[in-house]
Amino acid sequence: MACHDAQTVVRLDRVSKTYGSGESAVHAVQDVSLELAPGRFYILMGPSGSGKTTLLMLMGCLLKPTSGSVFLFNEEVSALGEGKLPRVRREKVGFIFQGFNLFPALTALETIEATLNLKGLRGEAAREKARELLTHLRLEKRFHHLPEDLSGGEKQRVAVARALAGDPPIILADEPTGQLDSKSGRLIVEVLRDLAHNEGRLIFMVSHDTRILGLADRILEIDDGRLKDQS
Amino acid sequence: MVSIARKNLFHDKIRFVVAQAGITLAVVLITIQIGVYLAFLANTSVLIDHTEADIWVTARGLENFDFGRPFSEKKLYEVREVPGVLWADKYMLAFGYWKTPTGSQEMVQMVGFNPETLVGAPWDIVRGNPQDVKYFNSVFYDQAETNRLGDLPIGAETEINNRRVRVVGITRGARSFIQSPYIFTSFKNVLNLSFINKGNTVYVLAKVAPGYSVQEVKQRLAENLKDVDVYTTDEFSKKTRRYWTVNTGMGTALLAVALLGLVIGTVIVGNTIYTATTEHLKEFGTFKAMGASNWNLYKIIIEQALVNSVVGYGMGMFVSYWVIQAMRKGNLQVLLPWPVLVGVYVVTALMCLGSSVLSIYKVTKIDPALVFKS
Ligand SMILES: Nc1ncnc2c1ncn2[C@@H]1O[C@H](COP(=O)(O)OP(=O)(O)OP(=O)(O)O)[C@@H](O)[C@H]1O
Ligand SMILES: [Mg+2]
Numbered sequence: 110m111a112c113h114d115a116q117t118v119v120r121l122d123r124v125s126k127t128y129g130s131g132e133s134a135v136h137a138v139q140d141v142s143l144e145l146a147p148g149r150f151y152i153l154m155g156p157s158g159s160g161k162t163t164l165l166m167l168m169g170c171l172l173k174p175t176s177g178s179v180f181l182f183n184e185e186v187s188a189l190g191e192g193k194l195p196r197v198r199r200e201k202v203g204f205i206f207q208g209f210n211l212f213p214a215l216t217a218l219e220t221i222e223a224t225l226n227l228k229g230l231r232g233e234a235a236r237e238k239a240r241e242l243l244t245h246l247r248l249e250k251r252f253h254h255l256p257e258d259l260s261g262g263e264k265q266r267v268a269v270a271r272a273l274a275g276d277p278p279i280i281l282a283d284e285p286t287g288q289l290d291s292k293s294g295r296l297i298v299e300v301l302r303d304l305a306h307n308e309g310r311l312i313f314m315v316s317h318d319t320r321i322l323g324l325a326d327r328i329l330e331i332d333d334g335r336l337k338d339q340s
Numbered sequence: 341m342v343s344i345a346r347k348n349l350f351h352d353k354i355r356f357v358v359a360q361a362g363i364t365l366a367v368v369l370i371t372i373q374i375g376v377y378l379a380f381l382a383n384t385s386v387l388i389d390h391t392e393a394d395i396w397v398t399a400r401g402l403e404n405f406d407f408g409r410p411f412s413e414k415k416l417y418e419v420r421e422v423p424g425v426l427w428a429d430k431y432m433l434a435f436g437y438w439k440t441p442t443g444s445q446e447m448v449q450m451v452g453f454n455p456e457t458l459v460g461a462p463w464d465i466v467r468g469n470p471q472d473v474k475y476f477n478s479v480f481y482d483q484a485e486t487n488r489l490g491d492l493p494i495g496a497e498t499e500i501n502n503r504r505v506r507v508v509g510i511t512r513g514a515r516s517f518i519q520s521p522y523i524f525t526s527f528k529n530v531l532n533l534s535f536i537n538k539g540n541t542v543y544v545l546a547k548v549a550p551g552y553s554v555q556e557v558k559q560r561l562a563e564n565l566k567d568v569d570v571y572t573t574d575e576f577s578k579k580t581r582r583y584w585t586v587n588t589g590m591g592t593a594l595l596a597v598a599l600l601g602l603v604i605g606t607v608i609v610g611n612t613i614y615t616a617t618t619e620h621l622k623e624f625g626t627f628k629a630m631g632a633s634n635w636n637l638y639k640i641i642i643e644q645a646l647v648n649s650v651v652g653y654g655m656g657m658f659v660s661y662w663v664i665q666a667m668r669k670g671n672l673q674v675l676l677p678w679p680v681l682v683g684v685y686v687v688t689a690l691m692c693l694g695s696s697v698l699s700i701y702k703v704t705k706i707d708p709a710l711v712f713k714s
Pocket of ligand 1: 128129135136137155156157158159160161162163164709
């Protein structure tokens, strides 16, 4: 095996993912090798159905590759049993989704607090940390709002705060601006970029929006499950 | 800690109310039916359970207490001969027609005891002296039977089998449930008022002397006496209850309604919890993506079920209380010892947990791709 940069956070080694088998088999991701470093902001582009979400799920330990290996901090997570993966996700990865996925019954503060509870922080400490994260995302006036009373941009900022709960070094975002107008979309992307540059996290984001490409440190393109030669 | 379970539950108020209505209905049905069943059970053997006798000698092949048949009273002397018998006495039971104040006839069961020994006499007296039944055709009736027999004061006269009788006392708690009302009088008076021939008795009651075991004496009586059956009081009581509950189908019917309540509750609660889960599947999936284990999710669903069960049980008990009050006014008895109330809670909790099984299965099977769909 080749020698690897100690600075590599996520490493994919000839990863493929095939859904189904036989005639109906879909080769969603094919032979992808990739090394991602901390403190950098990556944007993944590609047409619909090209395998972007699948790749994200492989990196986030939500899917096992059909072949190849996935390493997070040099730990081969693709070899871990199903029971060990929740811990890896709890400690290493934060997710952001296009559809926000907020519990309608929880206020902004409760959403973050519940996530912190899950990650082992309890009581007043969790509440204090939740306030801090929301304030960091300039949501200090929205602590006690339910998702239904928040704008799309605000909802996504709550989701970013949730992804940051537990301080994970990796943030995976799947089209986080897909349901936002361009102004709030750009704001979210700027927040994500700052999280990479100021806090040293690895941010990996899927996007269709060509207007924000300039904010990325590196742009990756995928087509038909294969990563294109990178610029 | 933020309780996602409670937040979810109380957020969707209409769904919560529907689930609560289902649980409350189930709890009320189960509680009332069991209460009526137990009261019914205790009542069918109420006379047996209140005698101080240890052993009952009956005609051969008797089905239950209320269908007692006469046999020769000579058996009484044979019983007294058997070692280990402290005392023995006759006890009479016979059907008759009671003339009510409106002139109609009501079927009654006359209970005849020995006014000298008071073996088998009423145990809870509202008015009168049980020894007074020694006077000619003097009777006691139960205060709970005024609906059927008329509200007759002490000294009032009426008729049984067209013979004049006089009320000399009123009892309490000697009420039959589906049987005819019990009228207490002396052994001799029953012979006067019924069609049972002199020289017969319907039961012989015996007390076992100290130092002898009831089973042993019962065994000896059974061996020595011909053409009769011998039971311990407990056996005879159970036999009678079994007859009225199993053989008549009455008990089964009452329990079937309780079971129906359970089914209704399970279906309604299961349905609401299940739709609540499927609607939030994406959020549950998100939680899972962020590192929640299946157990973390089960705990949420189980907490929802338990909160549902506690609130529903509380409301069910509240409603049951008022239903029971109304039933008591209508002279219907309900017997609910506290272990039954605890048992009903356990059943309620199991019902709510059981109806969550599908939801638990559903979150186990969440496809991670679901959370990425917009
Ligand atoms: N669970 C599945 N079973 C079978 N095929 C699947 C499954 N999930 C995805 N696919 C297929 O795999 C391919 C890649 O899907 P994926 O969702 O990764 O694409 P994507 O680039 O995220 O698309 P989009 O831009 O529309 O979100 C598609 O052809 C899709 O139909
Ligand atoms: Mg996608």
